[in-house]
Amino acid sequence: MEAPIPELGRFAEPALLILVSLSDGPKHGYAIMTDVEAGTGRPMGPGTLYGALARLERRGLVEALAPVDRRRPYRLTGQGATILAEQLRDLAEFAQFGLRRLNQVPK
Amino acid sequence: MRRVLLRCYPAAWRARYADEFEALLDERPLGPFDVADVLLGALDAHLHLRGASTATDVGRGFLMSIRIGGYAAVAGGILWFLGFLTAQFGPDGTDPIGLWTMVAGTAGILVALVGLSAVQARRFPKLIWGAFALPMLGTVTSISGMVAMQVVGDEPFIGDISGWAAWAIGSLTLIAGSGLFAAASWRTRVLSRPGLGLLGAAALVLLLISPGILGLAPWLPPVEVGFLVVLVLFAAGWVLLGVGVLRSDSVAIVPAAGAS
Secondary structure, three states: OOOOOOOOHHHHHHHHHHHHHHOOOEOOHHHHHHHHHHHHHOOOOOOHHHHHHHHHHHOOOEEEEEEEEEEEEEEEEEEHHHHHHHHHHHHHHHHHHHHOOOOOHHH | OHHHHHHEEEHHHHHHHHHHHHHHHOOOOOOOOHHHHHHHHHHHHHHHHHOOOOHHHHHHHHHHHHHHHHHHHHHHHHOOOOHHHOOOOOOOOHHHHHHHHHHHHHHHHHHHHHHHHHHHOOOHHHHHHHHHHHHHHHHHHHHHHHHHHHHHOOEEEEOEEHHHHHHHHHHHHHHHHHHHHHHHHHHHHHOOHHHHHHHHHHHHHHHHHHOOOOOOOOOOOOOOHHHHHHHHHHHHHHHHHHHHHHOOHHHHOOOOOOOO
Protein backbone atom coordinates (compact mmCIF):
# COMPACT_ATOMS: atom_id res chain seq x y z
CA MET A 1 0.00 0.00 0.00
CA GLU A 2 1.46 3.35 -1.02
CA ALA A 3 1.36 6.48 1.11
CA PRO A 4 -0.42 9.15 -0.95
CA ILE A 5 -0.10 11.71 1.86
CA PRO A 6 3.67 11.66 2.15
CA GLU A 7 5.95 12.92 4.88
CA LEU A 8 3.29 13.77 7.41
CA GLY A 9 4.62 11.49 10.14
CA ARG A 10 2.28 11.34 13.11
CA PHE A 11 -0.08 13.74 11.32
CA ALA A 12 -0.84 11.28 8.51
CA GLU A 13 -3.94 9.82 10.15
CA PRO A 14 -5.38 13.16 11.35
CA ALA A 15 -4.70 14.55 7.86
CA LEU A 16 -6.70 11.74 6.27
CA LEU A 17 -9.59 12.34 8.68
CA ILE A 18 -9.55 16.05 7.87
CA LEU A 19 -9.58 15.38 4.13
CA VAL A 20 -12.55 13.05 4.57
CA SER A 21 -14.32 15.66 6.68
CA LEU A 22 -13.81 18.31 4.00
CA SER A 23 -14.91 16.01 1.19
CA ASP A 24 -18.58 17.06 1.51
CA GLY A 25 -17.87 20.79 1.63
CA PRO A 26 -15.84 23.53 3.36
CA LYS A 27 -15.66 23.54 7.15
CA HIS A 28 -13.92 25.62 9.78
CA GLY A 29 -11.75 24.12 12.50
CA TYR A 30 -14.40 23.43 15.10
CA ALA A 31 -16.76 21.89 12.53
CA ILE A 32 -13.95 19.58 11.38
CA MET A 33 -13.28 18.52 14.98
CA THR A 34 -16.90 17.69 15.71
CA ASP A 35 -17.32 15.97 12.34
CA VAL A 36 -14.26 13.79 12.91
CA GLU A 37 -15.39 12.93 16.41
CA ALA A 38 -18.87 12.03 15.17
CA GLY A 39 -17.42 9.87 12.40
CA THR A 40 -14.75 8.03 14.34
CA GLY A 41 -15.90 8.24 17.95
CA ARG A 42 -12.50 9.66 18.85
CA PRO A 43 -11.79 13.30 19.64
CA MET A 44 -9.15 15.21 17.69
CA GLY A 45 -7.30 17.79 19.77
CA PRO A 46 -6.91 21.40 18.59
CA GLY A 47 -3.12 21.13 18.39
CA THR A 48 -3.31 18.01 16.26
CA LEU A 49 -5.98 19.56 14.03
CA TYR A 50 -3.94 22.65 13.25
CA GLY A 51 -0.66 20.73 12.97
CA ALA A 52 -2.25 18.59 10.27
CA LEU A 53 -4.17 21.48 8.64
CA ALA A 54 -1.00 23.54 8.29
CA ARG A 55 0.77 20.64 6.58
CA LEU A 56 -2.15 19.96 4.26
CA GLU A 57 -2.34 23.62 3.33
CA ARG A 58 1.40 23.80 2.61
CA ARG A 59 1.10 20.78 0.30
CA GLY A 60 -1.84 22.30 -1.52
CA LEU A 61 -4.29 19.58 -0.49
CA VAL A 62 -6.61 22.04 1.27
CA GLU A 63 -7.01 25.78 0.93
CA ALA A 64 -8.17 28.44 3.34
CA LEU A 65 -11.19 30.56 2.47
CA ALA A 66 -12.00 34.07 3.68
CA PRO A 67 -12.71 34.08 7.40
CA VAL A 68 -16.24 34.48 8.71
CA ASP A 69 -15.92 36.39 11.98
CA ARG A 70 -12.81 34.78 13.37
CA ARG A 71 -13.55 31.34 11.93
CA ARG A 72 -11.74 30.44 8.76
CA PRO A 73 -13.22 27.67 6.61
CA TYR A 74 -11.04 25.28 4.64
CA ARG A 75 -11.92 23.36 1.53
CA LEU A 76 -10.49 20.42 -0.33
CA THR A 77 -8.48 21.28 -3.47
CA GLY A 78 -8.59 19.21 -6.65
CA GLN A 79 -5.26 17.67 -5.76
CA GLY A 80 -6.51 16.95 -2.25
CA ALA A 81 -9.60 15.19 -3.62
CA THR A 82 -7.47 13.06 -5.96
CA ILE A 83 -5.08 12.04 -3.22
CA LEU A 84 -7.91 11.34 -0.79
CA ALA A 85 -9.62 9.06 -3.32
CA GLU A 86 -6.34 7.16 -3.92
CA GLN A 87 -5.77 6.81 -0.21
CA LEU A 88 -9.29 5.53 0.45
CA ARG A 89 -9.04 3.02 -2.42
CA ASP A 90 -5.77 1.72 -1.01
CA LEU A 91 -7.29 1.42 2.44
CA ALA A 92 -10.30 -0.42 1.04
CA GLU A 93 -8.02 -2.87 -0.81
CA PHE A 94 -5.99 -3.39 2.33
CA ALA A 95 -9.15 -3.98 4.38
CA GLN A 96 -10.31 -6.58 1.82
CA PHE A 97 -6.90 -8.24 1.97
CA GLY A 98 -7.09 -8.50 5.76
CA LEU A 99 -10.67 -9.76 5.74
CA ARG A 100 -9.81 -12.42 3.15
CA ARG A 101 -7.09 -13.71 5.44
CA LEU A 102 -9.62 -13.89 8.25
CA ASN A 103 -12.08 -15.64 5.91
CA GLN A 104 -14.57 -12.90 6.63
CA VAL A 105 -15.13 -11.56 3.14
CA PRO A 106 -18.89 -11.53 2.39
CA LYS A 107 -19.74 -14.14 -0.22
CA MET B 1 -5.51 30.09 29.84
CA ARG B 2 -6.23 30.25 26.09
CA ARG B 3 -3.93 33.25 25.71
CA VAL B 4 -1.15 31.44 27.55
CA LEU B 5 -1.53 28.41 25.29
CA LEU B 6 -1.47 30.61 22.21
CA ARG B 7 1.70 32.28 23.42
CA CYS B 8 3.38 28.88 23.38
CA TYR B 9 3.25 28.91 19.56
CA PRO B 10 5.94 30.71 17.54
CA ALA B 11 5.20 34.24 16.38
CA ALA B 12 5.17 33.27 12.69
CA TRP B 13 2.58 30.59 13.36
CA ARG B 14 0.44 32.96 15.44
CA ALA B 15 0.51 35.57 12.69
CA ARG B 16 -1.18 33.08 10.37
CA TYR B 17 -3.42 31.00 12.65
CA ALA B 18 -3.92 32.85 15.97
CA ASP B 19 -7.39 34.31 15.28
CA GLU B 20 -9.01 31.15 14.01
CA PHE B 21 -7.21 28.98 16.55
CA GLU B 22 -8.37 31.18 19.41
CA ALA B 23 -11.90 31.07 18.02
CA LEU B 24 -11.65 27.28 18.00
CA LEU B 25 -10.46 27.18 21.60
CA ASP B 26 -13.36 29.47 22.57
CA GLU B 27 -15.88 27.02 21.16
CA ARG B 28 -15.62 24.49 23.96
CA PRO B 29 -14.22 24.05 27.49
CA LEU B 30 -10.59 22.99 27.49
CA GLY B 31 -9.84 19.68 29.21
CA PRO B 32 -6.45 18.24 30.14
CA PHE B 33 -6.38 16.31 26.86
CA ASP B 34 -6.82 19.54 24.89
CA VAL B 35 -4.17 21.39 26.90
CA ALA B 36 -1.64 18.59 26.40
CA ASP B 37 -2.54 18.39 22.71
CA VAL B 38 -2.10 22.13 22.23
CA LEU B 39 1.27 22.09 24.02
CA LEU B 40 2.46 19.25 21.78
CA GLY B 41 1.18 21.19 18.77
CA ALA B 42 3.14 24.24 19.91
CA LEU B 43 6.29 22.17 20.31
CA ASP B 44 5.78 20.74 16.84
CA ALA B 45 5.23 24.23 15.40
CA HIS B 46 8.46 25.47 16.97
CA LEU B 47 10.49 22.55 15.68
CA HIS B 48 8.86 22.54 12.28
CA LEU B 49 8.92 26.27 11.60
CA ARG B 50 12.50 26.67 12.77
CA GLY B 51 13.64 23.73 10.72
CA ALA B 52 11.66 24.73 7.66
CA SER B 53 12.90 28.31 7.67
CA THR B 54 16.56 27.40 7.73
CA ALA B 55 18.18 26.91 4.38
CA THR B 56 20.96 24.46 5.13
CA ASP B 57 21.25 21.14 6.92
CA VAL B 58 23.88 22.69 9.19
CA GLY B 59 21.50 25.51 10.07
CA ARG B 60 18.65 23.11 10.70
CA GLY B 61 20.83 20.99 12.97
CA PHE B 62 21.98 24.09 14.81
CA LEU B 63 18.47 25.33 15.44
CA MET B 64 17.33 21.87 16.41
CA SER B 65 20.10 21.76 19.03
CA ILE B 66 18.88 25.06 20.45
CA ARG B 67 15.29 23.93 20.60
CA ILE B 68 16.00 20.53 22.08
CA GLY B 69 18.50 21.96 24.55
CA GLY B 70 16.07 24.68 25.63
CA TYR B 71 13.09 22.42 26.14
CA ALA B 72 15.22 19.78 27.87
CA ALA B 73 16.64 22.40 30.25
CA VAL B 74 13.14 23.56 31.20
CA ALA B 75 11.73 20.05 31.64
CA GLY B 76 14.92 18.74 33.27
CA GLY B 77 15.07 21.52 35.84
CA ILE B 78 11.44 21.10 36.86
CA LEU B 79 11.48 17.29 37.00
CA TRP B 80 14.83 17.18 38.79
CA PHE B 81 13.49 19.42 41.56
CA LEU B 82 10.14 17.64 41.83
CA GLY B 83 11.92 14.30 41.95
CA PHE B 84 14.30 15.47 44.63
CA LEU B 85 11.38 16.72 46.72
CA THR B 86 9.30 13.58 46.44
CA ALA B 87 11.85 10.76 46.24
CA GLN B 88 12.81 11.05 49.93
CA PHE B 89 16.33 9.72 49.40
CA GLY B 90 17.68 7.96 52.45
CA PRO B 91 18.56 4.68 54.08
CA ASP B 92 14.88 3.89 54.70
CA GLY B 93 14.19 3.59 51.01
CA THR B 94 12.93 5.92 48.33
CA ASP B 95 9.62 6.68 46.75
CA PRO B 96 9.75 5.04 43.29
CA ILE B 97 7.64 7.69 41.55
CA GLY B 98 9.84 10.46 42.90
CA LEU B 99 12.93 8.49 42.01
CA TRP B 100 11.88 7.94 38.39
CA THR B 101 10.84 11.57 38.18
CA MET B 102 14.34 12.53 39.20
CA VAL B 103 15.82 10.05 36.71
CA ALA B 104 13.76 11.77 34.01
CA GLY B 105 14.85 15.20 35.25
CA THR B 106 18.50 14.22 35.33
CA ALA B 107 18.22 12.75 31.85
CA GLY B 108 16.61 16.01 30.74
CA ILE B 109 19.54 17.97 32.12
CA LEU B 110 21.92 15.64 30.27
CA VAL B 111 20.06 16.27 27.00
CA ALA B 112 20.12 20.00 27.73
CA LEU B 113 23.86 19.84 28.31
CA VAL B 114 24.39 18.07 25.01
CA GLY B 115 22.15 20.43 23.06
CA LEU B 116 23.42 23.66 24.58
CA SER B 117 27.03 22.52 24.38
CA ALA B 118 26.60 21.67 20.71
CA VAL B 119 25.27 25.18 20.11
CA GLN B 120 28.26 26.85 21.72
CA ALA B 121 30.94 24.39 20.69
CA ARG B 122 30.80 25.62 17.11
CA ARG B 123 32.82 28.60 18.18
CA PHE B 124 34.38 27.50 21.47
CA PRO B 125 34.89 23.75 21.16
CA LYS B 126 37.65 23.18 23.71
CA LEU B 127 36.14 25.40 26.39
CA ILE B 128 32.64 24.02 26.08
CA TRP B 129 33.36 20.32 25.65
CA GLY B 130 35.82 20.59 28.53
CA ALA B 131 33.11 22.10 30.71
CA PHE B 132 30.58 19.54 29.44
CA ALA B 133 32.58 16.51 30.62
CA LEU B 134 32.09 16.96 34.38
CA PRO B 135 28.30 17.46 34.48
CA MET B 136 27.89 14.71 31.88
CA LEU B 137 29.79 12.35 34.17
CA GLY B 138 27.64 13.53 37.07
CA THR B 139 24.34 12.93 35.29
CA VAL B 140 25.35 9.46 34.10
CA THR B 141 26.62 8.47 37.57
CA SER B 142 23.54 9.87 39.26
CA ILE B 143 21.16 8.07 36.91
CA SER B 144 23.13 4.82 37.33
CA GLY B 145 22.85 5.18 41.10
CA MET B 146 19.11 5.80 41.01
CA VAL B 147 18.48 2.85 38.71
CA ALA B 148 20.64 0.68 41.00
CA MET B 149 18.59 1.82 44.00
CA GLN B 150 15.50 0.45 42.29
CA VAL B 151 17.12 -2.74 41.02
CA VAL B 152 19.42 -3.86 43.86
CA GLY B 153 18.31 -1.64 46.74
CA ASP B 154 20.99 -0.83 49.29
CA GLU B 155 23.37 -3.54 48.04
CA PRO B 156 26.65 -2.46 46.40
CA PHE B 157 26.41 -2.60 42.64
CA ILE B 158 29.92 -1.58 41.59
CA GLY B 159 32.65 -2.62 44.02
CA ASP B 160 31.67 -1.27 47.42
CA ILE B 161 29.57 1.55 46.01
CA SER B 162 25.86 1.39 46.68
CA GLY B 163 23.23 2.95 44.49
CA TRP B 164 22.64 5.70 47.01
CA ALA B 165 26.34 6.56 47.19
CA ALA B 166 26.57 6.64 43.39
CA TRP B 167 23.52 8.91 43.24
CA ALA B 168 24.96 11.23 45.92
CA ILE B 169 28.40 11.42 44.28
CA GLY B 170 26.82 11.82 40.84
CA SER B 171 24.52 14.58 42.06
CA LEU B 172 27.40 16.48 43.64
CA THR B 173 29.37 16.07 40.42
CA LEU B 174 26.36 17.28 38.44
CA ILE B 175 26.03 20.33 40.67
CA ALA B 176 29.72 21.14 40.42
CA GLY B 177 29.67 20.48 36.69
CA SER B 178 26.62 22.70 36.22
CA GLY B 179 28.52 25.52 37.88
CA LEU B 180 31.49 24.88 35.61
CA PHE B 181 29.24 24.73 32.56
CA ALA B 182 27.59 28.01 33.58
CA ALA B 183 30.97 29.68 34.05
CA ALA B 184 32.26 28.49 30.67
CA SER B 185 29.02 29.45 28.94
CA TRP B 186 29.14 32.89 30.57
CA ARG B 187 32.38 33.50 28.72
CA THR B 188 31.00 32.53 25.33
CA ARG B 189 28.13 35.05 25.56
CA VAL B 190 25.96 32.71 23.48
CA LEU B 191 23.36 31.71 26.10
CA SER B 192 21.19 33.90 28.31
CA ARG B 193 23.28 35.33 31.13
CA PRO B 194 20.51 35.63 33.79
CA GLY B 195 19.97 31.88 33.63
CA LEU B 196 23.70 31.17 33.65
CA GLY B 197 24.27 33.54 36.57
CA LEU B 198 21.52 31.96 38.65
CA LEU B 199 22.66 28.43 37.78
CA GLY B 200 26.29 29.17 38.58
CA ALA B 201 25.59 30.92 41.88
CA ALA B 202 23.12 28.29 43.07
CA ALA B 203 25.53 25.49 42.08
CA LEU B 204 28.32 27.10 44.08
CA VAL B 205 26.22 27.45 47.23
CA LEU B 206 24.77 23.95 46.83
CA LEU B 207 28.24 22.53 46.41
CA LEU B 208 29.29 24.10 49.67
CA ILE B 209 26.37 22.87 51.75
CA SER B 210 25.36 19.57 50.08
CA PRO B 211 28.11 17.33 51.48
CA GLY B 212 26.95 18.17 54.99
CA ILE B 213 23.30 17.63 54.11
CA LEU B 214 23.97 14.29 52.42
CA GLY B 215 26.15 13.08 55.30
CA LEU B 216 29.13 12.64 53.00
CA ALA B 217 31.23 15.06 55.05
CA PRO B 218 30.45 14.52 58.75
CA TRP B 219 32.76 17.35 59.73
CA LEU B 220 30.50 19.83 57.93
CA PRO B 221 27.40 21.04 59.76
CA PRO B 222 24.13 19.92 58.11
CA VAL B 223 23.04 23.38 57.09
CA GLU B 224 19.40 22.78 56.27
CA VAL B 225 18.35 26.39 56.57
CA GLY B 226 17.93 27.67 53.07
CA PHE B 227 18.85 24.33 51.47
CA LEU B 228 15.47 24.03 49.84
CA VAL B 229 15.68 27.61 48.60
CA VAL B 230 19.06 26.99 46.99
CA LEU B 231 17.72 23.77 45.50
CA VAL B 232 14.84 25.73 43.96
CA LEU B 233 17.27 28.31 42.63
CA PHE B 234 19.48 25.62 41.08
CA ALA B 235 16.51 24.07 39.27
CA ALA B 236 15.24 27.55 38.38
CA GLY B 237 18.65 28.28 36.87
CA TRP B 238 18.20 25.43 34.39
CA VAL B 239 14.62 26.48 33.66
CA LEU B 240 15.60 30.12 33.16
CA LEU B 241 18.49 29.08 30.93
CA GLY B 242 16.12 26.99 28.82
CA VAL B 243 13.50 29.72 28.59
CA GLY B 244 16.19 32.25 27.68
CA VAL B 245 17.42 30.04 24.87
CA LEU B 246 13.94 29.43 23.52
CA ARG B 247 12.98 33.08 23.62
CA SER B 248 16.20 34.59 22.35
CA ASP B 249 16.41 35.05 18.62
CA SER B 250 19.95 36.32 19.08
CA VAL B 251 21.12 32.82 19.89
CA ALA B 252 19.80 31.58 16.59
CA ILE B 253 21.94 33.93 14.56
CA VAL B 254 25.25 33.22 16.21
CA PRO B 255 27.40 32.27 13.24
CA ALA B 256 29.09 28.92 13.05
CA ALA B 257 32.85 28.68 13.10
CA GLY B 258 34.23 29.84 9.80
CA ALA B 259 30.99 31.45 8.76
CA SER B 260 31.96 34.94 9.81
